[in-house]
Amino acid sequence: MATVKNVTINDSVIKIPASGSNNRGTDSLETASFKYNESTKNTEYYTSSGSWSATSDGSSLRQGLVLELDARQYREKNYRQPLLGAWTWRDGATDADTFGRNGAVSDNLINQQVDPFGNTSLCWGSYPDTSSNADGGWNSSYRSVDPRRTYRSLVWVRKAASTDSGTFYHGTNGGGSAVLRLDNGAAQGNPYWVCDGIGGLPYTGTASDWRLHVSHVLPHNYSRGNVAHPDTGVYTIADGRIGQPSGCNVGRDMRMAASTSSLRQRVYHYYSPNTAARLQWWQPRLEEVTGNEPSVQDILTNKINYWNGPHALLMNYPEYNTTEDAFTFEPSGNKHVKLSPSFGYGNTVSVTAWVKTKGAGDGGYHIICGPTQFEISIPNDSGALRTGITNTAGTRYVQNDGSGVNDGSWHLVGFSLNGSVKKAYIDGVEVGSQSWTGNLQTYVPARSIGVFGQGDTSYGLNGYLSQYNIYNRTVSANEMTALFENERARYGV
Numbered sequence: 001m002a003t004v005k006n007v008t009i010n011d012s013v014i015k016i017p018a019s020g021s022n023n024r025g026t027d028s029l030e031t032a033s034f035k036y037n038e039s040t041k042n043t044e045y046y047t048s049s050g051s052w053s054a055t056s057d058g059s060s061l062r063q064g065l066v067l068e069l070d071a072r073q074y075r076e077k078n079y080r081q082p083l084l085g086a087w088t089w090r091d092g093a094t095d096a097d098t099f100g101r102n103g104a105v106s107d108n109l110i111n112q113q114v115d116p117f118g119n120t121s122l123c124w125g126s127y128p129d130t131s132s133n134a135d136g137g138w139n140s141s142y143r144s145v146d147p148r149r150t151y152r153s154l155v156w157v158r159k160a161a162s163t164d165s166g167t168f169y170h171g172t173n174g175g176g177s178a179v180l181r182l183d184n185g186a187a188q189g190n191p192y193w194v195c196d197g198i199g200g201l202p203y204t205g206t207a208s209d210w211r212l213h214v215s216h217v218l219p220h221n222y223s224r225g226n227v228a229h230p231d232t233g234v235y236t237i238a239d240g241r242i243g244q245p246s247g248c249n250v251g252r253d254m255r256m257a258a259s260t261s262s263l264r265q266r267v268y269h270y271y272s273p274n275t276a277a278r279l280q281w282w283q284p285r286l287e288e289v290t291g292n293e294p295s296v297q298d299i300l301t302n303k304i305n306y307w308n309g310p311h312a313l314l315m316n317y318p319e320y321n322t323t324e325d326a327f328t329f330e331p332s333g334n335k336h337v338k339l340s341p342s343f344g345y346g347n348t349v350s351v352t353a354w355v356k357t358k359g360a361g362d363g364g365y366h367i368i369c370g371p372t373q374f375e376i377s378i379p380n381d382s383g384a385l386r387t388g389i390t391n392t393a394g395t396r397y398v399q400n401d402g403s404g405v406n407d408g409s410w411h412l413v414g415f416s417l418n419g420s421v422k423k424a425y426i427d428g429v430e431v432g433s434q435s436w437t438g439n440l441q442t443y444v445p446a447r448s449i450g451v452f453g454q455g456d457t458s459y460g461l462n463g464y465l466s467q468y469n470i471y472n473r474t475v476s477a478n479e480m481t482a483l484f485e486n487e488r489a490r491y492g493v
Contacts, residue, residue, distance in 0.1 A: 121344030166272025401432025
């Protein structure tokens with residue numbers, strides 16, 4: 001049993017002397033010392049620079065999040081999977097599954113760009129040629145709908161160059177029967193909510209240029225005349241709603257016909273003969289309005305990346321366990337989460353997960369995330385943390401570090417990569433490191449949570465998973481400790 005001297009308690013602050021300083025009578029502190037600030041209601045940690053940093057409000061520890069999955073938020077939000085989303089987009093492609101390109105191959109490119117929140121993630125860009133016709137964007141596939149229901153179409157758009165040339169379109173088509181105008185009930189075979197010249201969009205070259213366009217298709221028996229849905233509008237993160245769609249040929253919204261059976265989304269850059277003009281789009285959605293979709297405010301604050309969101313799909317629906325406040329995964333791997341092939345990260349990336357095993361994993365491993373290009377797992381025999389990442393040359397860097405994770409208790413596990421060193425962490429403590437060279441593979445087609453790879457029903461996680469985060473930056477050792485301290489009470493650790 002160790003005795004710690006010179007511990008002081010003042011204004012709800014517990015200060016623990018640094019290692020080796022117990023008898024010096026100094027105020028030097030261990031780097032990972034924590035306090036609870038009663039005025040701000042935040043847990044704070046003591047940094048190596050000699051200051052306290054707030055953590056529990058999430059402001060400092062949420063920077064660089066490109067994927068945030070939390071079972072508690074799923075329980076609270078219970079978001080439905082949208083009919084259309086960007087999870088099929090991949091870096092370097094010119095179209096995607098359920099997204100048919102508008103224009104030529106050369107007019108379209110999906111690649112990493114700055115998104116509305118200042119992160120780097122996949123955006124779809126237009127690259128006009130010299131002819132005045134289709135210059136980029138997509139026609140989505142038709143998705144089945146119920147004409148008695150309301151549906152929402154939205155997309156982020158920004159002008160990505162100073163040149164003003166061409167028109168931005170956001171529209172739909174009705175299958176089975178055309179959608180109808182709200183003002184006079186006329187059928188519309190070519191309906192758009194927006195058809196504006198791109199000169200109306202700002203250009204500063206920053207994330208502030210992004211605009212969120214939200215429009216609706218209302219039920220066939222909608223009876224409020226030419227009154228749009230209250231959420232229809234154009235939004236910015238800074239100012240909220242700043243205006244309404246231009247109306248084009250349908251007014252702000254439209255409605256179903258009784259025989260409308262499907263809808264698609266149409267997003268275009270059109271009629272630009274100037275090759276310098278550019279539009280970019282991010283995170284389109286087409287979905288039924290039920291109350292289980294993210295609110296516009298959730299979208300504007302980037303709170304939609306839960307278990308059913310733009311980057312994650314529940315496969316065979318892992319059961320939500322109310323006692324553990326987590327999803328239950330099974331050894332077969334049949335129940336898992338399918339992740340989008342690409343996220344917005346480069347050679348600096350960090351991953352964290354709260355996990356609890358409940359037996360032996362299948363095939364000798366509990367797979368938290370796979371496949372080999374991006375692996376976090378727990379070997380049955382040692383209960384170590386196994387981390388593996390692969391560079392673009394095909395060299396895999398894998399290492400087992402630490403122990404005791406396979407003990408039926410909750411643990412925070414993860415790793416960070418700073419471009420040259422991969423570090424593994426268990427419960428906020430570094431347990432090993434490994435040198436790294438090359439460039440990280442960011443496009444991993446089979447990446448999944450709870451199974452080794454999509455379609456691979458073996459090497460599954462036998463246990464619970466509650467939180468899973470991917471960052472496009474290197475999470476520091478102090479921050480890993482803070483992440484653990486901030487959440488440990490939730491898991492009884």
